[in-house]
Amino acid sequence: MTEETINEGDAADGGGAGGVAEADRDALLAAHVIRAVGVKKVYELGGEKVHALRGVDLSIARREYVSIMGPSGSGKSTLFNMIGGLDKPDEGQVFIDEVDIAALDNFELAWLRCHKIGYIFQTFNLILVASALENVMMPMMFGGMPEADARDKAAGLLRRVGLGHRLLNKPSQLSGGQQQRVAVARALANDPAIVLADEPTGNLDLKTGEEIIALLESLKHEFDTTVISATHDHKMLAASDRVVYLTDGRITDIKHREELNIQFGQIESQDDDAEERS
Ligand SMILES: Nc1ncnc2c1ncn2[C@@H]1O[C@H](COP(=O)(O)OP(=O)(O)OP(=O)(O)O)[C@@H](O)[C@H]1O
Ligand SMILES: [Mg+2]
Numbered sequence: 001m002t003e004e005t006i007n008e009g010d011a012a013d014g015g016g017a018g019g020v021a022e023a024d025r026d027a028l029l030a031a032h033v034i035r036a037v038g039v040k041k042v043y044e045l046g047g048e049k050v051h052a053l054r055g056v057d058l059s060i061a062r063r064e065y066v067s068i069m070g071p072s073g074s075g076k077s078t079l080f081n082m083i084g085g086l087d088k089p090d091e092g093q094v095f096i097d098e099v100d101i102a103a104l105d106n107f108e109l110a111w112l113r114c115h116k117i118g119y120i121f122q123t124f125n126l127i128l129v130a131s132a133l134e135n136v137m138m139p140m141m142f143g144g145m146p147e148a149d150a151r152d153k154a155a156g157l158l159r160r161v162g163l164g165h166r167l168l169n170k171p172s173q174l175s176g177g178q179q180q181r182v183a184v185a186r187a188l189a190n191d192p193a194i195v196l197a198d199e200p201t202g203n204l205d206l207k208t209g210e211e212i213i214a215l216l217e218s219l220k221h222e223f224d225t226t227v228i229s230a231t232h233d234h235k236m237l238a239a240s241d242r243v244v245y246l247t248d249g250r251i252t253d254i255k256h257r258e259e260l261n262i263q264f265g266q267i268e269s270q271d272d273d274a275e276e277r278s
Contacts, residue, residue: 033193033226034060034083038092041078041249052078054249055092060228062193065220067237068230070246076230077198079246083228084196085113097193114143118187118225122199124179126171132158132182133167139189150189157185161215177208184215188223195220197229206233213239 041053052075060066060083068076081087082094085101094101096116101109118139119125126135136154141147158167161181163174171179180200187195197216201209213229217239220227229240237243237260245253 031061032059032095033062033097034058034228035095035098036079036083036092037095039079039082039089039094040091041075041082041087042090051249053082053089056246056249056251058083058244058251060226062226063220063224065217065227065239065241066229067240067243068228068246069232069237069243070230072232074246075249076246078249080196080198080228080230084117084119084194085109114139115190116193118189118192118195120180120183120187120195120197120200122202124171124176124183124203126179126182126186128171131168131170132163132174132185135171135182136185136189139186143190154185154189157188158182160219161185175208176204177211180204180208180212181215184212184219188219188225191223192225194226194228197227199230199232201231201233209233 036056036058039053039056040051043050043052056075056079058079068079070076078087082089083096085094085096085104088094088102096112099112101112104112127138130138133151133154136157137147137150140150140153145153155164155167158164158181161184163178163181163185166174166178169178171182174182180203183200187197195216200216201212204212216227216229219225231237240260241257243255243260244251245255
């Protein structure tokens with residue numbers, strides 16, 4: 001079977017050529033916090049070319065919760081690096097809040113990363129010698145916030161993620177789930193428009209993972225952020241407004257919440273059947 005690339009234009013909401021008035025078009029664009037257009041990325045490894053992304057078109061609306069699903073090596077992290085401004089595409093463009101990130105110099109890109117995006121990684125990526133509080137303060141200090149304000153805000157965020165009693169613990173003195181909560185608080189430090197979470201539950205047991213996803217979902221509403229999360233785990237899809245399936249560097253399917261509810265219901269009832277049998 002040849003995988004067909006799903007082009008977002010194919011599924012667009014009726015905006016045919018010339019059909020959308022300019023004002024509507026501007027409103028539509030403003031609603032998209034991220035647009036990837038024809039993004040390609042090729043890595044060279046030992047003289048061999050690895051086509052990590054083969055032309056990805058993806059627009060993500062403000063306040064959407066999008067999960068990126070796909071097998072290992074399908075290009076999820078590569079796509080994250082592109083839409084998070086951590087790497088640049090070989091071809092195509094990435095717009096963050098309608099800014100073409102290729103047009104930014106290093107200083108502007110660093111500013112955008114610091115203020116617009118919060119990052120959460122599978123391995124937490126906390127500073128090991130710093131306390132939970134200092135870890136959360138760090139992006140605010142980079143952003144130029146006075147230390148006392150950063151301290152207050154970090155403590156508030158840590159209380160919000162349920163760690164008010166662990167402010168001074170270092171990462172080694174926290175469980176995996178607690179460390180990821182610190183990372184969630186850190187991601188929210190500068191009130192980002194976008195939270196990017198690359199396999200945020202990959203190193204956690206199922207229950208702790210579900211708690212992190214539920215936390216991300218509730219914070220999305222509270223902090224008015226867009227959440228984009230890569231995951232392998234079908235159980236984690238319930239929180240999603242949309243799931244984007246990546247296969248071998250291409251988007252091969254996109255499912256919306258309504259379809260997912262049906263799918264999720266089936267998964268749940270299969271689980272129930274399994275429980276009844278056991
Ligand atoms: N720095 C690199 N140099 C060479 N090849 C790379 C590099 N980074 C990724 N790749 C290759 O690009 C492809 C996509 O990798 P990517 O890390 O984006 O996959 P992924 O979907 O995130 O996988 P996983 O679920 O295992 O994290 C893979 O074939 C990988 O080996
Ligand atoms: Mg990855």
